[in-house]
Amino acid sequence: MSEETLRMVSTAHGPMAVRRQGAGDPVVLLHPLALSGELWRPLADALSDEFDVLSLDLRGHGASGWDGRAFSIEDMALDVAEILDALELPSVGMLGMSMGGSVAVTFAGLFPERVxxxxxxxxxxxxxxxxxxxxxxxxxxxxxxxxxxxxxFQVDRWFSPAFSDQDPEEVDRVTKIFMRTDSAAHAAASTAMGRLDSRRLLPAVRAATLVIVGEDDYATPPGMARELAGGIAGATLLTLPGLRHMALVERPELADVVRRVFAGKPVTEGTRA
Structure with missing residues (x-):
């Protein structure tokens, strides 16, 4: 496990925070609504022995700036492009969960050659x-x-009751990130989520794609995941029993599946974590 560094990258809409650790091919992790790149610390630790892991704070979240104006999910994807340009990274592997996933698929549709x-x-x-x-x-x-x-409301959506009982320390870690999030930025990002419609971009995605969904996720239920996977050529869908909205947090062993995707190895619906 390598040491994490924090860098502020200047963009047209203010400074953006990038947590970076490891070495190898670059991979970008994009967090859910009202959280930050800090969420990814366990996953980043797990991947950093093989990859150059960049955990971004999206606009208005974590240590990243925001000018107080309305923005869209596409604007957030353009922020990511600016960050990668500043870091001289023409192409990356990319992972996003919840809002971060919406940003990731939008980015991959706008810039298919970069993912x-x-x-x-x-x-x-x-x-x-x-x-x-x-x-x-x-x-x-x-x-x-x-x-x-x-x-x-948030914890019930994020985690299964069993996980909340079994790992209260991890639930507490995530809720503390939520508590530090600016309420106005949370609201602005919620409005952006309501206006999201990146379906037109799905056919443009060229990346080898894995779509993961918790079987009990009622925030973005399996039907949405099926439509997402069905719109991206060659995408694989992995549905996980017993999990809700934060599958990658609740099941840290999924890092092995993520590693396979980033390493260019095949993942099937039957792949075990």
Missing amino acids: GSLVLADTTAWYGDDAVTAWAERARRAAEVPRAEQLP
């Missing part, structure tokens, strides 16, 4: 016909409800 391998976990390219209204309510709650009072 060689892609892992999309518990995510979607579109939240459906009622998304704008539903996410507007989520944005209102993010802005107006005290963050501690939002935790029961």
Whole structure:
């Protein structure tokens, strides 16, 4: 396990934080809504013996800046492009979970030549016909409800009850990241999620793609994962029993599956973690 460094990268919309560790082919990890690249520390530790791992803080999250203006998921994907340009990384492997997955698939569709391998976990390219209204309510709650009072809703979506009972330290680690997230940025990103529709970009994705979903994920349910995998040529779908919205956190052994994708090895639906 190598030591992590934190670098601030200047972009047109402010400084963006990049946590980096390891050596080898570069891989980028993109976090869910209202969290930060810090979420990925266990996964980054696991991958850093073989890869140059970059865990980004998306706009307004973690240590990354935000100018207070509305933004879209596509804007966040363009932020990623600016960061990779600044770091002189023309092509990477990419992983995103939840909002990070929406950013990742948007990036891979906009810049297909820049993503060689892609892992999309518990995510979607579109939240459906009622998304704008539903996410507007989520944005209102993010802005107006005290963050501690939002935790029961979040934790229930993120983790299975069994995991919350068995590993309260990891649940606490993730909730502390959530508590540090700026409420206004959380609300702005929620609005962006409601307006997300990257379905048109799916046919452009050329990366070897694995779509992962928890069977009990009711935030981005398996039906959304099937549509995502069905829209990307050659994508593999891995459905995991008993898991909710943060499969890669709840099952750290999935790092071995992620490693296979980034190493260019085949992954099938029957692959064991």
